[in-house]
Amino acid sequence: MPYLLQPLQIGSLALTNRLVMPPMATSKAETNGKVSSAILKYYNEKTAGGYLSLVIIEHSFVQQAGKASENQLSVADDSVIEGLKELAAIIHRNGAKAVMQINHAGSAADKAVTGVTPVGPSAVKNPRKGGVPHELSREEIGEIVVDFAAAAGRVKEAGFDGVEIHSAHGYFLNQFFSPLTNRRTDEYGGDVLGRIRIHLQIIDAVRAAVGQDFPILLRLGASDYVDGGTTAADSQIAARAFAKAGVNVIDISGGFSGYIVPGNNEQGYFAPLSAAVKEVVSIPVILTGGITEVQAAEQLLAAGKADLIGVGRAVFQDSLWAQKAVNSIR
Structure with missing residues (x-):
């Protein structure tokens, strides 16, 4: 059987194949962050036929201060749960599993979007956005940890199959992980384990909120691809700690480079x-990044570069991509 078509059991999560639709922002939510008819239609179209085993819903904000853009999905209060139930149900009816990605920007x-001053680990200019944030106190960090856990609880209540914590693409948790933006001298800074202290606290809080059997994924911006930024070696240390803390899947992407590798357009450029x-964890690893050909996906799995393959832009551009890919190798 082709590697891409092999099932995979991850705790309570039974996947029919190795094909994942990774999170991609659509800006199709209502202005208040609630699920819209446009969002429902979009995910229904993308998952029709059950050719994707897993769909990770685009990043959704855990509190108003962490909202990344207009019309972003919200998991910030209980009023969104009913709409999220509809979204999970549509994906399930189409034969896929659904995971929700939760994030703080x-x-x-x-400030034009959130109404408040942006926050971060240190009062350091954001390399992608340019603004200098308010440096969070320990107490403020604790409040954000609580909001991540509450958001994860809502994801479970809405009927999703798992939750993904976003620490990539230069967003909040990536800002703590990266030396480019984390210059703290307290326990939340310094070496890798200091810089991921907040991650470990969020993982513990999320696990307490969702219970032992609910899958937790973590999307890791595994390299910033810039001098002084995070490296693959940093990510090995971090991934080991995340796995030990109870994360069930590591989803690999870029750090402050975003979802690209500068100057590299090959299939699976994050491989x-x-x-x-x-090399350092026994839990499944997802690889995304420029994969548009089914044979490339198959070769990356065969070479042991990952356990699951995320195909984003190709599925975004062609809703039948997964169907054609699966049928071509059956």
């Missing part, structure tokens, strides 16, 4: 990072 937020992380 940190210093990548815009060196996913392979490095796979």
